[in-house]
Amino acid sequence: MSLGDHVPTLQVLDPGGQRTDAGALPGELRHLRTLTPAHLIAMYRIMVRTRAVDAEATALQRRGELGLWASCLGQEAAQVGSAHALAPADYAFPSYREHGVVLARGIDPAAIVRLFRGVDHGGWDAAAHRCHTYTLVVGGHVLHAVGYAMGAVLTGRDGTGAPTDEAVLVYLGDGAMAQGHVAEALVFAASYQAPVVFFVQNNGWAISTPTRAHARAPFARRGEGFAIPGRRVDGNDALACFAATAAALADARAGRGPAIVEAVTYRMAPHTTADDPTRYRDAAEERRWATRDPVARLEKHLRGIGAVDDSSAAQIGAEAAEVAIRMRDACLALGPPQMEDLFARVYATEHQQVSAESAAWASRRVSHGAR
Amino acid sequence: MTAPTWATAPPAASTSPAPAPSLTGAGPAVTTLSMVAALRQALADSLRHDPKVLVMGEDVGRLGGVFRVTDGLWSEFGERRVMDSPLAEAGIVGTAIGLALRGFRPVVEIQFDGFVFPAFDQIVSQLAKLHSRSGGRSQMPVTVRIPYGGGIGAIEHHSESPEALFAHVAGLRVVSPATPGDAYAMLRQAIACPDPVIFLEPKARYWDTDEVTIGPDLQVEQFDRARIVRPGSLVTLATYGPGLAPSLKAADALAAQGRDVEVIDLRSMSPLDVDTVASSVDRTGRLVVVHEAPVFGGIGGELAAAVMERCFYRLEAPVARVGGYHMPYPPARVEHEYLPTAGRVIHAVEGVLSY
Structure with missing residues (x-):
C-alpha cells in the first residue's frame, strides 16, 4: 500500500519567477509581506555568492588544494531562503553542505574551506555567529540543536513575546532522516516542546540512494506520529523556503513548539568531489532539474519586478566572483595547524x-x- | 512517557525521604553516608552551588532513579533542573551536548553500564571532540554517570565494565570512585570540570557506608590523582572502583601472613596517574593491577606498559593483571569465577613474589 506522495507544497515563485503564492497559508503570506525588494536582492546576492564560492571550492579541490568538497549546487534557494528567516538571536545548526546558510550568517567563506583543506575540524566561532560548525556524522548534530533549543525553554527565551525569544534552525537531509538519532531528536523536541525547526533538504539522493528507497512517505509527514507539524515547500524557490521557515520559526519562538519543513530540491553536483553520480543516476534527471535552477528563478523574479537589471545583476555577479577569489587566496595561504x-x-x-x-x-x- | 510540563511551577513535595540538609553557607562537615547518599549529596550540593547544573536521565525525577541516587532532587529542585528523559540514551547525551553549548552543566544518568552504547556515538564522536573541533572555543562540561560493574546477581547488560572503551577516547575523562567519600568529592569535581567526564559508579559498593566530608566548597584532592590507600613495601596493588574492596581484603589476608602490600586507588583511568604508581613501584619493584573489566585490552595493560617504561630497572617481576576474561559478562550464577576476588588477587601477588 502506498502512503502516497500527496502533501500540499508551497510554491511562491514558479520556475519562471512569477509570483503564484500557490498553497500559501496566512502566516506564510504575512512573512512574505515583510520582504522588501532590498531583502530579495540581499537574498539573491548571497545565493549568487554561494554559487561562486561553491564553484571555486570545487575547482580548488580539483587542483589538489582541498582534500574534499561537498557542493551545494542547486540547493542555494533552500539554504539562503530559509536562513533569511533567522532572527539575529536564533541559532543555526548546519550539516556539512550548508554553505549558503554559513554565508547568510556572515561567516567568511575562507572559514568554510579550513575543514575541507585539512587545517581544522571546525573553522569559525560558532557562538559569535550563532551558527554551529559543520558536523560530518550524518544526523549527529540534530540532537545538539534540540538540546540547545531545550535550553531556550529553560532560560525563558521562548514564548514570552519579548524580542529575546529565540528559535533554533537545524539543517538535515533526506539521508539523515533514516538516522536513529534524528528519530530521538524528534521525540525530545516534541516532549520538551523545544523551539526548533527541522529543515529537511530533500535533495533526492543520499549519495547513491534515492529518497524513495528509504522514505515511503513525504518527510513533511514524518512528524505526525510525534505531534510535530510539517510543511513541504518547493526547495528551489527561495521565497517559499523563506516563508515556511519564517512561519515555523515564529511559532517556535512563540512557544508553539517544533516543526518540520521539507524542502524538495536537487543535488545538482556529486555528493562530494569523491563521488561519481553517473554510476547511479540519469543525465536526463539532472537536465530536468537544471531547468528549475533556484538562482535563475529568483533572478527572473527580481528582473520581473524591476529590482534587478542587466547592470545590477552583472555587478552582483562580479562581487560574488571577487568573494570567491578572496576565498581562494585565503585558502591557498592556509598553512597546517600547529x-x-x-x-x-x-x-x-x-x-x-x-x-x-x-x-x-x-x-x-x-x-x-x-x- | 508523561510529557514534562515545564511551564508549571516546581512540583509539590513528594513523599520521598527528605534530602540531606543543605550546606549552603556552611563549612565542611563530616557525616556517615552510603555511596548512594554521598552521590545524592554531591548532586544536591552541585545543583545548589551552580544554577547551570542540570540532572537528566531516565526515571531520575519522580522515581529518584532506579538506584535512588537522585531521590528527593526532583521535589527539591523541580522538573526544570531534574529532568526525566525519554528512554533514549543517544537523545539524553545528544541534548546534553546542546545544553552544554549554551552554558549548562548537564549531569546525565545512564541507567546501567550496558545501556550506554546507544549513546556511544554521541559520546565518542561529539561529546569528546567538540572542545577540540571548536578550536578550544566551546567547553563540554557534561558528566555522564553510569552505575557499572558486577557482583550483584544481575541479568545480562547490567554488570559490565566499559571503562577501557572510554579511556581510549581523547577528550574524555574517565573516573570511578571506590568509597563514599570519594564518590562525593569526585562527583562534585566531575560536575565542576569543564571537560566531559565519564563517571563510573561501582554499583556493588552503592550501599557501603563510610565517613564523608561534605561542604559547599571543593577543597579536596584532585580527582585524577591516585591515592595510596594502604602503604606497603613488598608489592604495589593498583586498582579502582569495584576493585578496591577485594584488593584491600587481599592485602589484609597477606598482612596476616606478614606480607606488606601497598594498595593504590587509581580513581581515574583517563588521565591515568602513572606518576603515583611508578613511584610506588620504584619502591616495591612489583605491580599487580586489579579491575573487573576484561584484562585483554584493558587499563591494566596500559598501566603495565607505562610502568615498564618508567620502572624497567626497578621491576623484580613481570606485572600481573587480575580481571575479567575475554567473554561476555557471564550469567550471574558464575560471576564469582569472573570477578577479581580477593583469592585471585592473593594468587597474583604470590605469583609476582615468586620471582
Missing part, C-alpha cells in the same frame, strides 16, 4: 598523558628538527 595547538585543545584542563605526549613530541622536534 601540533602544540592540537595538544592544547584536547582537554580544557591538564591531562597527564596529553602533557607527557606533548612534551615528548616537542622534545623530539628539538632534537631532530621539524620532520
